[in-house]
Amino acid sequence: MATDPLDRILAALGDARTGSSDYDLNPGVILPPGRKLRAAGVLVPVLCGHGPARVILTKRSSALKHHPGQIAFPGGKQDAQDPDITATALREASEEIGLDPGNVEVLGYLPKHETVTGFDVTPVMARVHAPFQPRAQAGEVDEVFDVPLAHLLDPGRFRVEKRLWRGNWRHYYTVPFGPYYIWGATARILRSMADLAGPR
Template sequence: MTDLRARLLGALARPGETSTDHDLNPDIHLPPNRVLRPAAVLIAVTPDARVILTKRSSRLKHHPGQIAFPGGKRDECDADLGACALREAEEEIGLPRDRVDMLGSLPPHETVTSFLVTPHVALIEPGFTPVPEAGEVDEVFDVPLSHVADPASFRIEGRRWRGRRRRYYAVPWGPYYIWGATARMLRALADRMS
């Protein structure tokens, strides 16, 4: 666990720029006066070097069935974005805040849905058993950090969105199609760990 912690801290200490869902789409011009809503996610790493992810409920209005980190928009009750990530992880997967070692954050990521998401990287204590919140989460699973920390695991794919072809990162694992903002934030971590 000490080596894993040192590797993650080393990655977080490396410089990096903010990322966006538009990184691979230079023809998209964003208005300079756009308003972005603050949000945070938790990149929770287990002692055996696995990253916890969720499959969003298929009943949700936004992004149903997609793979995501525990997280969401910042509420007034959140002291800061780190507190937001911890609250959301507790609500969505039952992760007690006192079992989390917050290591730091990656630069914010702008989504196509006008959120500015700050990914917080944390180690969690051994023995955690996820409890998915039925209204938001269909499934909680994990993937090896070695897979999502390797830039070679990522591929660039595309699909039509709002009348144009949009390219994005994907880093599939088994039956799970990890793409979009989640894959882009993982790619930012991979770039710092490689």
């Protein structure tokens, strides 16, 4: 019987894990106590059972206010009508990439992630059962693509890079794939997933 490619991650989802943030690699940053963050949910959709498992990602529109042109999971801020953060992630994935919620099996939650833009992001891990034709949301998503899960679970694929941000050097994770420069919050969440899949 073939091993489920998500087994190692699923086995660790219940572990108590500290959330991550865009400031992880920058220990000199002191976050103000009592800061108010906006809840957001992203879907981490993994297509399984049709060849090697692949993670579906998006390239955001360059016209967006937050994280323009960056590689991201489908997702966004929680709206008042969303009953919970899982509903947010599923709704956003349906809107942004045309993923039918009926084709999705929610598996659990990766550690939360705080962004420099003030969002408290919950990554919702999900299995996509059947291949589908992505439909990029006009004005929000420039491209929908996928990356082999094995590439993203290999710690050796991750690098720490830096750039000047508001006059200071900011360090962050990257996990490039082909022409796609995956960095920042998306790379940090993927690094958390790779850590969960590590030796137990």
